[in-house]
Amino acid sequence: MDELTLLQAVRLKGRVRHGDIAATLDDDEAAVDSAVKELTEAGLLMEGKTLRLSPDGRARLTELLADERRGLDAEAFAKAYDEFRGVNREFKSLISQWQLRHGEPNDHGDADYDAAVLGRLDGVHQAVLPILASATLQLPRLDAYPAKLSAALEKVHAGDTTWLTRPIIDSYHTVWFELHEELIGAAGLTREDEAKAGHTE
Amino acid sequence: MNLACLRFMTRVTSDAARPDLGRDSVIPLDGSSRLPREALGNKGFGINFMRSLGLPVPPAFCLITDVCAMALAGDERVLDRVWPDVLEKLRWLESETSRTFGHGPRPLLLSVRSGAAQSMPGMLDTVLDLGIDDAVQQALGSHASPEFAADTRSRFRAMYQRIVLGDDSSADVPDDPLVQLRGAIEAVFASWNSPRAAAYRAHHGLDGTGGTAVVVQAMVFGNLHRDSGTGVLLSRNPATGADEPLGEWLPGAQGEDVVSGTFDCLPLDALRTEQPRVFNELMAAAKELERLGRDVLDIEFSVEEGRLWLLQTRVAKRSPQAAVRLALKFRACGLIDDAEALRRVTPEHVRALLSPSLQPETRLAATLLATGLPASPGVTSGTAYTDVDAALDAADEDQDVILVRISTSPDDVAGMLAARAIVTEVGGATSHAAVVSREIGRPAVVGCGAGVAAALDGRSITVDGGAGEVFDGVLELTAWSERDTPDLAALAAIARRVLGDVCETPLMAMLTAFRLAERSDVG
Known part of the structure; x- marks a missing residue:
């Protein structure tokens, strides 16, 4: 369990329960526990009801991410991120049609409508996988994401649509958003810049 | 099969059976037309109606919806056939306004608007200031001021580029005023089949064959220097339903500036102070229109050098609270009957009123x-x-x-x-x-x-x-109740009277039942 992976996982979750961190990292609970213990003793993580970064931990993570970024082929990564923006627009539109219908909350009473919206998720998934593959060539750490997205997609297909948008759990939207956050950071941008430029709309 | 559909089919199946689209498809909206809303479109119908009351509306003519329907059904030459008639009505606009299209000394500029029988998103809405080239800009410059002329031209070019040419950077805004006019009319026709408009019609179960009318109207200028401006008037407060006109006034500006929200508008009282005579004329026109339209109206107007012009009126959108109060008020003054009062309050309005909300x-x-x-x-x-x-x-x-x-x-x-x-x-x-x-x-x-x-x-x-x-601050949320809110109780009493013996039925259910009964009467 390397330091960067663990710190970044905690940062993306904000506040996270111990059991959930091992689950989201898809790693052995004992191994994660000992890594958490080590980083807590080093003053990088703070333990309470939940686990979160200390200010030192945040600074350390920023440093590690900057080091990681220096090893990237910036141009190739920017290209992958630009392609992601296109799929991201489609995903966002799908999510808002799932949640809203004619400006009102979708009451999910129209199975045909819901099925049509969900049908588009497969297209999004197929489109994002190759983009993710080329981003992973630059940033191997991202190889965890295809499996996490696929796991959420399978649950949605099995009929449990809470795995599409629910926060806290690793729903498709949660994983997608964390992935987007990784890509923004690795491209040397910030979410505020991206939001102002309209790429997170 | 409905009548519109039958008419549509006769038109496309036989060339010989095509009605003669001559004189009768380009109509002066001078108050004399007896054509229905389906032919003139909403805006054309409204202009003709206001002119018939002698209200100050800029002169206009309209290409009826049939022309668009034929163009969309594949009749590529329909606009050629009606063009002589368009030119004839253009001469009529010139004589009405004592201005001339395409040259000075007093140039006539035009607005072109779409107008289906029912408004819908995705339709080309408005192109303003058509008919301007170098010579016209010069003439406008010496008639008003060079700044005004340059401003008008750049507004026109930007709007034409965006709306008619769809921001296609390879296409140029034409210089010839008549080409500008024809391009705008064709763009209105084409917008009937824009994806957004088609989706809207599909969603609301509307027929796609009707087409849209095109209104061509003389421009008035709110952006002249003196005693000019533009504004919006709501004949009553659409949030509370209170009997107080509300509105916005933007001196020295043109119509789209108010709607765009990019300028800070003044309250209507500013117009009362600046031009009391115009203000009073506007209030009188609003009262008259409200009485005849039997509803609260949303009126767009311009003032050109101290002269009031009404540009557009439509029924005002309103809050659920206002919907109930206005239905009761209009009924109380005898402008609408019990059934119409019930038509104006939807079950959704009542649902919103019964749940706690910000009043x-x-x-x-x-x-x-x-x-x-x-x-x-x-x-x-x-x-x-x-x-x-x-x-x-x-x-x-x-x-x-x-x-x-x-x-x-x-x-x-x-x-x-x-x-x-x-x-x-x-x-x-x-x-x-x-x-x-x-x-x-x-x-x-x-x-x-x-x-x-x-x-x-x-x-x-x-x-x-x-x-x-x-x-x-912390604002209090309150809900209306059928028992304790007098307005709602009054409406429930009307519903009980109209529906007969339904003593303990909640108002929302009565309104739903009323709607179902009306629908089955019609069907």
Whole structure:
């Protein structure tokens, strides 16, 4: 369990329960526990009801991410991120049609409508996988994401649509958003810049 | 098969059977036309109606909906056939306005608008200031001022480029005024089949063969220097239903400036002070139109060098509260009957009134601190926190917390869950804040603009996620009741009278039953 992976996982979750961190990292609970213990003793993580970064931990993570970024082929990564923006627009539109219908909350009473919206998720998934593959060539750490997205997609297909948008759990939207956050950071941008430029709309 | 559909089929199946589209398809809207709304379109019908009352509406003519329907059905030469008639009506506009199209000394400029029998999104709306080339700009310059002429020309070019040419950078805005006119008319026809318009019709079960009318109207200039401007008048308050006209006035500006929201408008009282005679004329016209239209109206007007012109009127949108009060008021003065009063209040209006909400009076009295996009509905109050950790701590101590962030990301979700509502500075309807707020059922207003987080931090605020507004302080939510709110009780009494013996039925059910009964009468 390397330091960067663990710190970044905690940062993306904000506040996270111990059991959930091992689950989201898809790693052995004992191994994660000992890594958490080590980083807590080093003053990088703070333990309470939940686990979160200390200010030192945040600074350390920023440093590690900057080091990681220096090893990237910036141009190739920017290209992958630009392609992601296109799929991201489609995903966002799908999510808002799932949640809203004619400006009102979708009451999910129209199975045909819901099925049509969900049908588009497969297209999004197929489109994002190759983009993710080329981003992973630059940033191997991202190889965890295809499996996490696929796991959420399978649950949605099995009929449990809470795995599409629910926060806290690793729903498709949660994983997608964390992935987007990784890509923004690795491209040397910030979410505020991206939001102002309209790429997170 | 309905009549429109049959007519449509006869037109396309036989060339010989095509009706002669001559004189009768280009109609002067001088108040004399007896054609129905289906032929003249909404706007054309309204202009003709106002002119028949002698109201000051800029002269206009219209190409009826059939012309568009034929063009869309594949008749490529229909516009060629009616063109001589368009030119003839253009001469008529020139004589009505004592101006000339395409040259000076007093050039006539035109607006071109679409007008289906029912308005719909996605249709080309308006092109203003048509008919301007170098010579016309010169003439306008010496008649008014060079600045005015240059401003008008650049407005025209920008609008034509955006609306008619669809921002196609390879296409040039034509110089010839007649080519400008024809291009705009063709663009209106084409917009009938734009994806948005087609989707709207499909969703509302509307026939796609009707086509749209095209209204060609003489321009009046609110952007001349002296005693000119443009504005919007609502004949009564559409939020409360109170009998007080409301509106906005923007001196020295043209119609689209008010609607665009990019300029700071003055209240209508400013017009009363500046030009009392025009103000009184406007009020009298509004009263007359309201009496004849039997409803509250939304009127767009311009003033050109001290002369009032009414540009457009339509029935005003209203809050549920106003819908009930206005139905009762119009019924009380005998303008509408019991059945019409019930038609004007929908079951959805009543549903909204019966659930706790911010009443219009409370809203109007409150101080608005921020506005943004309504991302997730609901109204709630609390203390604004911009720091997630501080928000979580406060929520742990049972405080009502509103999370206010520049934008949100996954590490804010814990804070969002602890908050009662979410406000952001940046972000649209599908931003993370919007998606998550809807998912966890928190009211949210997003994209309120830079500096809002700092301005709200620590304040006690009320967030209206359905309206996209943030108010100062904790505002009280109240609901109407059928028993205790006199207006609702009065409406229920009317419903009972119309429907007969239904003593204990709730109002919402009565309104639904009334609608079903009316529908089966018609069908």
